[in-house]
Each structure stands twice: as structure tokens, then as C-alpha cells.
Amino acid sequence: MKIGLFLQDTTLTKKKKDKIFYETLNLARENNLDLLVFPEHFYCPEDEKLDEYAFLSHAYEENSEECDRDKIIDIFRNYAKIANCPILASRADKYNFIYALYVSPFEENIKLYGKHIATNYSVFDLADYEESVEEIFMPIDYKGYKIGVTICYDSNKPLFSRFYKAYGDIDILINLTGGHVDYKKWSIYQKARALENKCYNLCTMAYYDEEKRNKSYVFAFDGFGKKLSYKILNKRISSDYNNDMPNGLYMFEVDKKSNTFEKFKLDKAEDDEFLDSNSSINKKIDINLSKTDILKLLNNKNKIDNCLYLVKKDNHNLILLDLKEHMVEEPILIESLMYSKKLKGISNKKYIIINRWDKLDEDYYKKKLSTILKARAAENFCIVILMSDIKDECIQVGLNKNIQIVKCVAGKYGLDLSRSTGPESFWKNDVIKGIKKCWREKYEFLIDYLRDNKKQTIKIR
DSSP: OEEEEEEEEOSSOHHHHHHHHHHHHHHHHHTTOSEEEOOTTOOOTTHHHHHTOOSSOOTTSTTTTOOOHHHHHHHHHHHHHHHTSOEEEEEEOTTOBEEEEEEOSSOSOEEEEEOOSSSSBOGGGOTTHHHHHHHHTOOEEETTEEEEEEEGGGGGSHHHHHGGGGGSOOSEEEEEEOSOOOHHHHHHHHHHHHHHHTSEEEEEEEEOOTTOSSOOOOEEEOTTSOBOOOEETTOSOOSSOSSOOTTEEEEEEOOTTTOOOSSOOGGGOOOOTTTTOOEEOOSSOSEEEEHHHHHHHSSTTTEEETTEEEEEETTEEEEEEEEEGGGGGOHHHHHHHHTOGGGTTOOSEEEEEEEEOSSOOHHHIIIIIHHHHHHHHHHHTSEEEEEOSSOEEEEEEOTTOOEEEEOEETTEEEEOGGGOOHHHHHSSOBTTTTBOTTHHHHHHHHHHHHHHOTTOOOOOO
């Protein structure tokens, strides 16, 4: 399957944007693309018209029973006909509900995905969310491939990608991002989603602000976490850009028949790009822990559930997740522990994931585990400590989820517990970040569904 990712530059004049947009559709046709992907908040010539349309029926509107979904679909379908292939794109409707829409010129079926977090109006806000969740996460079924879709920051929470596995294996995940991201952080998230779900993971975004410090990129990994090669179909000057060329149309070829990712293969993977990050000492240290200290804390007196420990230190309640070997690779297990009902009512919680290996293969660490551990620290805003026969490591993240390797001094890690507050730091009302405290209940519903529903097929190794 040939997939085109368009890294769209929306800083240009309307005339230039329109011209490039139609050129992109024609390039898709000329190169026989199977799928053309646009970013979140993509631009199209009928942008102003789409700004006035409501994708959903909004209860607080006078004509709440009315929506413009069919009109939106017609616009998307007309573009798909020019490209001669399905298109997948994301934007906001008139009420700022951010949706991703897959429309084909060959069939009537569509795929809708609604953004969950980092938004003013979340799909979590739907009154019938729990009844609609299977439809929201129903994969696209196209040319024998099962394709899952997420929007921007939804890729930072593993369950939104993992939920597609409730329907069995998926072959491709596609994330549509707004743009201007921290390269290291976004690369880690995208690679981790590919490794966890054992599938291809592709991501494109927009370029919308020349003054932004961070650039915009395309990312693509296979199920072994290896970067996919690409061809830029409209590349004119090749020396200045790699995966960050504004208005570049990147073509990736994926083939599930020649690649099965169910069993991880070291010889087909590649080292973590950020393997040799420098370590640093925290400026603020609340507690110093050695390997021996940690093992002493993991005793039956402190155990409150399988793999879950509660330790009181001064005014902090340390929540320790004791994950043996491959258990750290299973996000459903980790989320079930982080959001355990046995933690309800406990104040000032600080979360530490302990990943213990009796015998860790060095290449496995370099090619898979290193990325997974970094992702776990960032997505859960917690401390992650690796303890093994070949390597010990401590990972924290900054307030913007940037990775820090904590330096071991005299056999101890000096930990800043203010940066380990887990779910409590995330699910609170924040207009700027686009988060509501009440959405946590819906997120916990997803955890319970995936853990308990008989349809879900994920197994812990």
C-alpha cells in the first residue's frame, strides 16, 4: 500500500495554498497513491465553508437536531475523487469539535474519529460516549488493511491507540498532528505506539508558524520500531530537508504480507535514536533511593494489590508499580494499576514504575525497551527505574514531558517528586491545555473496558 503524508504549510496566501492543495491531489493521482493523509487543522480551498459547518448535533444550539455532516463529507469526497484515492484529514467544526474523517471516492462508507484531549470540545463530552465507543474506535477496513486513527495529543496516551486492538490486530496507525512539536518527544511517542501495537505507525502535521522554535515533521515506523524510508513526490531542492519539508508530499510503502510484527526480531529493529542521552542531577531532590532501598520497599507490608505498593515517605504517598520484565510493555496493565480503585482517596500520590529484569539482553534494551521506558515516563508523568543485570537507569520528565536521565550519585538516585504526580497532574481543568477533570471518568471507562471486555484480544507476555 502506498500512503502519502502531506506536511502542509498553512502560512501562505490563500491563492498559493489553493494551488499547492490541488497540485497535491493531482500528485496523489499521478503516483497511484492508495491513501492521501492531511494533518490536523488541514487547509483546503473550501476552508471558510467548512468553518461554518457543524459536524455533530450540538445540544445547546437552537437547531440541535441539525448538523452538516453530509455537506462536509461531500466536500471531502470531491477532493478524494480528484486524488483518485481515499483521503484522511482532520479539522475543527464551527463549535471547535475536532474530528478526523476518512472518505473514499470508491465507496459510501466513512470513518469518523473525534479528538479526546487537548481540545475545547472533546468526544468525551458526547452524552452517549460509552455507547458509541466501539464505533469511534472501529478501524478503517481498506484493501485488506485495518487502519486506526488518532489526532495529535491522543497519541500521547497509549489507550487511544490500543483500543483498536479490541477488534483484533490492526496493521496501520495514523496520527494527524497540528504541528511544531519537540522532535525527540514526538518521535518517542510514535515509535512506542508502533512497538506496542506491533504495526506500522505514521504521523503527519502542519507547518503554521515561522516563529515557532520547534519544526513540523513526518514520522513513520514499522512494528519493529524501524524508521520507514520515503520518497518526496514534489521534492525540488533535496539538500535542505529531510522529514521536515513544508508542503512536502511523502510517500511511504507498507506491506503487511512481507512483514509480520507479532514476534519482535532484533535483526529487523534499530537502536533507540536517543540511547546515549546525557544524565543530569535534579536541582530539587525530595528523596534519594538506591537499588537496595527500592527492593526493601517492595515487601508484603507495603503491598496493596498485585504489582502495586504504597509507601509513606514524609508527606508523600509513593505509589510503586513493580513490573517484571515484559510487563512494562503492556499499557493496559500499567493504566489499570495507575488508576486502581485501591488508590482512591489517597492524597499527594507520587508514582514510580520499577521495571526489574533478571536477565536483560543488551540489544533488546537498545532496540525496544529503551524507547518504551521513556514513553512510560512521559505519558504517565511518573518516574521510571530500570533494574537489571546489565544496566540500571532512572528516567524523569520535565513539565513539558521532555526526557531526563537522572544521574546516579554514590549509588542513589535523587528524585524530584513534584514531577511524578501521575494522573492527578493531568486530569484537571485547564483551558489552555484543553483538559477537563470530568473526562477522567470516561478515560477510566476505557481502561475498564479493555481490561474486562471479552472481545479484547491483547495478552500480557
